[in-house]
Amino acid sequence: MTELRTDEEQVEMLKKWWDENGKSLLVSVVIVAGGWFGWNTWQTQQQEAGEAASYLYTQLVDQASQPAAQQTEATRTEMQAMAEQLKSDYKGSTYAEFGSLFLARFAADAGDFDAAAAELKALIAEADEGPIKYTAQARLANVLIQQEKLDEALALVNTVPAEAYAVQFEEAKGDALFRKGELADARSAYQRALDAAQSQGLSTQLLQRKVDNLAAAGDA
Structure with a gap:
């Protein structure tokens, strides 16, 4: 995983x-x-x-x-x-x-x-x-x-229940949207996860790659 x-x-x-x-x-x-x-x-x-x-x-x-x-x-x-x-x-x-x-x-x-x-x-x-x-x-x-039960996954993380869980919920949301081909929305979710990770002092390397990859795809 x-x-x-x-x-x-x-x-x-x-x-x-x-x-x-x-x-x-x-x-x-x-x-x-x-x-x-x-x-x-x-x-x-x-x-x-x-x-x-x-x-x-x-x-x-x-x-x-x-x-x-x-x-x-x-x-x-x-x-x-x-x-x-x-x-x-x-x-x-x-x-x-x-x-x-x-x-x-x-x-x-x-x-x-x-x-x-x-x-x-x-x-x-x-x-x-x-x-x-x-x-x-x-x-x-x-x-x-x-x-590949993407809609079920999105339903679980549609609303962030507490700020401490924004990284997990938004990243999972981004992963599901990416699998669905909704790249703009996926990038937005990854960006929110990245912002939350930065504010919480967590590792951001993986999230930054996800954001950058979708930015490159959008430019292409």
Whole structure:
């Protein structure tokens, strides 16, 4: 896929999220029942579960941040297993949602776009409005573009939900429009993505090439 740069940035986003929120993350469902001993037992169990999930998540992020060329088949198998465990063992938590994002990424990297799309659609349907859902929408749009489902992709990224996601949404929009042959609109989308990337201090090399290539095509 063409979104390696975006994936690397998302790994950094996940690391930043962990630094800011991971240590304080607890399972959200609180059961007010039983006596003081029961409450303490429940708290201990929740803390232990949260610590186990955070350790697993950190291991997964660390491995996924390694260059693809350095990842062995055994490493990829291990990452797949960790993502599946996050999703299955910590349902209803942010960790499980990140597990789904990773599973979709691994499927897309392997060329299994049907599996990636199914994973992302399920996550979008369940996730609350916010970073996880917006990331899943942008990634699903990229998967749909690979499947030549261009109108479906455009529908997902038609409106940028938050400025932080302008780069992902506008670039995906540009890719879909380019595939449709709507080059002027594609260039405009790429330019908006480029402007957003510059304002956020992100890498702009790939986006600049896309803008320049379409400018050259227009001149020709």
